[in-house]
Amino acid sequence: MQKGRIIQSTGSWYKVDLGNEIVQSRLPGRFRLEGKEVTNPIAVGDWVDITVGKDGSGNIEKIHQRDNYITRQATHGRRGEQILVSNLDIAFVVQSIKQPKLKEGFIDRFLVTCEAYEVPAGIIVNKMDLVSENGEAFVEELKNLYEGFGYKFFSTSATEPNSLKTLNEELSDKTSVFIGPSGVGKTSLLNTIDPNFSEKVGEISSFSNKGKHTTTFAKLIKLSNGGFLADTPGIREFGLFNIEPWELSLYFPEMLEPRRECKFNTCTHLHEPSCGVMEAFEQGKIDAGRYDSYIKILESLQTIN
Numbered sequence: 070m071q072k073g074r075i076i077q078s079t080g081s082w083y084k085v086d087l088g089n090e091i092v093q094s095r096l097p098g099r100f101r102l103e104g105k106e107v108t109n110p111i112a113v114g115d116w117v118d119i120t121v122g123k124d125g126s127g128n129i130e131k132i133h134q135r136d137n138y139i140t141r142q143a144t145h146g147r148r149g150e151q152i153l154v155s156n157l158d159i160a161f162v163v164q165s166i167k168q169p170k171l172k173e174g175f176i177d178r179f180l181v182t183c184e185a186y187e188v189p190a191g192i193i194v195n196k197m198d199l200v201s202e203n204g205e206a207f208v209e210e211l212k213n214l215y216e217g218f219g220y221k222f223f224s225t226s227a228t229e230p231n232s233l234k235t236l237n238e239e240l241s242d243k244t245s246v247f248i249g250p251s252g253v254g255k256t257s258l259l260n261t262i263d264p265n266f267s268e269k270v271g272e273i274s275s276f277s278n279k280g281k282h283t284t285t286f287a288k289l290i291k292l293s294n295g296g297f298l299a300d301t302p303g304i305r306e307f308g309l310f311n312i313e314p315w316e317l318s319l320y321f322p323e324m325l326e327p328r329r330e331c332k333f334n335t336c337t338h339l340h341e342p343s344c345g346v347m348e349a350f351e352q353g354k355i356d357a358g359r360y361d362s363y364i365k366i367l368e369s370l371q372t373i374n
């Protein structure tokens with residue numbers, strides 16, 4: 070038996086990376102029954118044990134328990150959730166300082182999703198070469214705010230390789246994913262970090278939806294720094310569909326302490342009496358922009374649920 074990692078799946082075949090070789094492998098039917106609550110019993114990013122037959126193809130014998138995974142609602146009218154990728158070390162939200170303009174709401178929503186999935190999160194603010202003078206102070210404030218919550222923060226220019234040194238180190242030997250609207254520079258950043266990136270993505274990819282074909286299957290791309298990057302179509306649709314409104318503040322690190330003072334344990338920190346979070350906000354202990362994001366996300370949850 071050999072341990073390897075699923076780096077690509079087509080639904081019937083799985084590519085397993087054993088470190089020194091990649092083996093096309095099959096998944097016995099019994100796993101499909103075991104993984105009933107999700108539409109895919111095995112996902113890109115999973116660690117598996119395989120046996121390799123005489124013809125060189127693999128048989129998946131065991132799926133190791135996942136550290137974490139992110140999902141989206143299954144498509145094509147199928148019920149349940151689809152695992153997009155598993156065993157992520159870090160997920161990055163990418164924004165640009167302008168073209169398109171940075172959206173703090175996008176960042177906060179992403180961070181909440183990562184908290185809910187127990188995936189460590191980081192923030193990349195790109196196109197720093199386009200920043201104005203006040204813009205620099207603004208980015209510094211963002212950095213202090215988010216680093217204060219424990220998130221990694223990088224400001225970069227894809228055109229300036231020196232600005233990518235620390236990010237490159239962060240990505241090496243990790244499994245990561247870049248998420249952000251189109252045009253912020255995800256592909257450019259990755260091409261600067263690994264000049265062969267676009268070639269590796271190849272034509273079956275839909276990274277940034279620029280590939281020739283779109284596929285609903287993810288893959289892991291090995292970067293030249295040793296890290297894996299998940300190229301995951303549909304990842305922008307991963308979202309917050311299973312969160313109850315009262316749970317939301319659990320995913321804002323700065324609200325964890327104050328919410329203990331709330332009179333009601335289902336407090337949504339909007340209008341309830343004796344609310345620790347509102348009190349902390351009034352005392353200036355919670356950033357106004359973050360509280361604003363909290364309210365917007367809360368409202369969107371209430372329309373879903």
Ligand code: GDP
Pocket residue numbers: 195196197198199225226227228249250251252253254255256257258277
């Ligand atoms: P993606 O859709 O997020 O993958 O974004 P791309 O990597 O395709 O970049 C979108 C556009 O922004 C391209 O025209 C890039 O040349 C440009 N771009 C990317 N990064 C930077 C940067 O750091 N500075 C500037 N000025 N332009 C950038």
Ligand code: ZN
Pocket residue numbers: 328331332336337338339341343344345346347
């Ligand atoms: Zn409250």
